[in-house]
Amino acid sequence: MTIYTTMPMELVFEGIHEQPGPYVSVQVGDVRLQIEALSPGIGRIVRLMDxxxxxxxxxxxxxxxxxxYGPSAP
Known part of the structure; x- marks a missing residue:
């Protein structure tokens, strides 16, 4: 793989060895989301799955x- 960029390589590959997550699959109405848990009951949407x-x-x-998200979420 070849990368052509003017950015320093430290910025391009920053975080490449870190594990993402933890991810939670949540159903919100008719949409299934993948959420990255930030704290209990609070998360950031990673992607729409379905x-x-x-x-x-x-x-x-x-x-x-x-x-x-979770049982106490509206």
């Missing part, structure tokens, strides 16, 4: 959005 096509256009389901 759902209707219009769910991908909903701004509240954008990857990177912090959401509440």
């Amino acid at each position: 759902g209707p096509l219009d769910a991908y256009l909903r701004p509240e389901l954008t990857p990177g959005t912090v959401v509440a």
Whole structure:
């Protein structure tokens, strides 16, 4: 693999050896999300795993959005 970039290699490969996660799969209505747990009941959306096509256009389901999940979530 060849990478052509003007960025320093330290920035390009930053975090390459770190383990991501922990991830949790959560069903929100008709959409299944992959959430990265930040604290109990709070997580950041990593990706939409399954759902209707219009769910991908909903701004509240954008990857990177912090959401509440679990039994106490609204």
